[in-house]
Amino acid sequence: MIYRGFLSGIWDHDLAWSFRRSPVTIVAALLTLACVGSALFSPWISPQDPFDAAALNLNDAFKPPAWLPGGEPAYVLGSDDQGRDVLSTIMHGARISLGVGLAAVLFALFIGVTLGLLSGYLGGRVDAVIMRIADVQLSFPAILIALLIDGVTRVALPVEMHDQIAIPVLVLAIGFAGWVQYARTVRGSTMVEKEKEYVQAARVIGRRPLAILVAHVLPNVMGPVLVIATIHVATAIITEATLSFLGVGVPATRPSLGTLIRVGNDFLFSGEWWITVFPGVALVTLVLSVNLLGDWLRDALNPRLR
């Protein structure tokens, strides 16, 4: 019943039709799919395992991309300062970037939706407290909050643990910095939904508030949340890249796209531009296509634009 309602809801919006009609969206979807696919399957399809130290050869370092003089076909996008294939590092890096981005969004979604439902359904003091906290947090840029959480955990935990916990901390920091949007959206929709007859009816037949929230209200407020989540994935990837670029994110031993850009940046002046430019291009492509998908989803789900 829940799923059918949800699925038929999507079908009613004619998503498939609007998707077919927008070439930009199709390109964005293909690019996203390519990024996600190559990231997901990088251990099997990347030309080289950049983390296998024995496979690296210092004598192959700083090779330019294959089409430039001095380039080799084995290193299509060139090699970095340790002789790693840039294409392979990008594929592995995208895997970490996407992983962190998705995990952070799920975390933010979980906190945001939970608090939003409670706030909207219970109202009163609970609502006031949660929304004031949200207001306060909104007055800080998300990156600042992520930086704060990341910085505090780094000081609080012993140095030896930093590398192991870097990724979970990053996920928590980015996720925690982004819950407000979800909470606000869900709260608004919940306040509208809870006055509707089906909720009243559920209440009358004696269902518990929790069951009503999860089974009845939640499915009906998830549409806008999905839109936010899609766009938030892009933002989260950028936040992760920024933190890693600043050197407080993912450690260099398991680099994400942001870390790759940071490391490559040292060689920008000396002419080995490919070490930093290609990860940068990959990041832009990934974020742009996810964003375009999100935009399309927003328009497609908006009844006023149809």
Place this chain on the structure above:
Amino acid sequence: MNIVKIFLLAVCFGFSTAQAVTLKWAAQNDILTFDPHSQNHATTLAMLMNVYEGLTRYDRNYKVEPALATGWKEISPTQWRFTLRKDVRFHDGSPFTADDVVFSFDRIRQPQGTMQIYVANIAEVKKVDDHTIDFLLSGPHPILLRNIIDFRIMSRVWSEKNRSQNIQDYKAKEETYASRNANGTGPYTLKAWEPDKRIVFASNQNWWGKRDGNVTDVIYTPIKADATRVAALLSGDVDIVTDLPTQDVDRLRKNDKLKVLDGHEVRTIFIGLDQHSSELQYSSVKGANPFKDVRVRRALNMAVDREAIKRVTMRGLSIPAGLMVAPGVHGHSKELDKPYPHDVNGAKKLLAEAGYPNGFEFTLDCPNNRYVNDEEICQALVGMWARAGLKVRLNAIQFANFIPKILKHDTSAYMLGWGVQTFDSLYMLQSLVRTKTTGADGSFNLGRISNPKLDTTIDAIKIATDPQARDALIREALITTRDEAYYVPLHHQLRPWAMKKGVSTVHRADDRPEPRFTKVD
């Protein structure tokens, strides 16, 4: 009369403001402390020397010249008498006397510091009168005057007033008044130190000496990121950069607004190995320590392709090393400084002979903001050792976190660089190879190497007065260190500095630009 005075005063003021010249200097890392007796760390010493002085110092050509002492006399081989400079005042205005030297001597010898090497072989410092002191030595000390340059004098009164009679316990991350503030007799006073941000010095108007340059203020900025540091120089934000990223040197040479001052550094970059623990701590080997086996240590040496590191990572700016001392250090010779040949199969064979045909795992601790391309070199080593079958986990951390860790011997293998400030091999042998006891012996022997026969040789070098016999002993000790493969020497660093065209200074092989020798137009 009064008018003349006012006039003179005006001239002085006008003169001094017109002459304010600031040297903006950027390098890779921040200092560890301002306590002059706490940490034997080159960047820290390079900053300290602006504020604190020793009894002797180097002139432009590395000749020893008088500083806080005006003269000295060898009364007997084990007794030297120093005459102290009169009318010298610390920055807080208190006068400098023999008491301060005695106090500083007792202080630098405290076990929580790492600088006892600079007063090694000195048994006692005795006050004769306010401006005369005697050094009583435990044996003849042929390089005494060089050795005490980095033994810097603190004010007893100031230290006691600020409860800083004791050296901070750096390993326990203790801070004291003296680790954050400074009160020396030197050419510059410390105006501010904002850790990881900047250090500001202002000229000491009452300094006894004469400057060779015109720099009145110094702002030192640690900039960790290579590209940012070079960009700061290119954009004119800083006047001089001493930690040049190797990949940018060529480009900076071609820039006609800048100049590059070439020079080598008396510093050898190497890997140290735990040769003491009965079970290697961070390793897959249980119940044994493979680094105690000379074959394993030789294999580690042979698996390293030093030429590739030189060509690719260092872009030519290194000299592959076989010895633990660099050219320019007394005792070094080209003929001895032959690196182990790069031979992966030979390394594998040795490992198999030692009982590790499939290699083993261990962790390499590595600083990531101290030496030229430190982390990159460690990454390259991981790859080179992997080809010999060794699985190495790299733990690259900031130097400020790295150094307390390895000082506690909490490491199985580590990268370090050893600069020889005294320009004599004894400094390296005594610090890095001599069995660790209290004081200077083995103060940085962090792998706890112990070879009693070598110890005897090193102890003989300390007191050898006949130059020829001494050289023979040094040669013997260097060869043993090399052939026993106690360390994995990688290379000696070449250290070009880049600066604006209008800046002139003296390149120092100890990698310390001295503002007192620096001119900014």
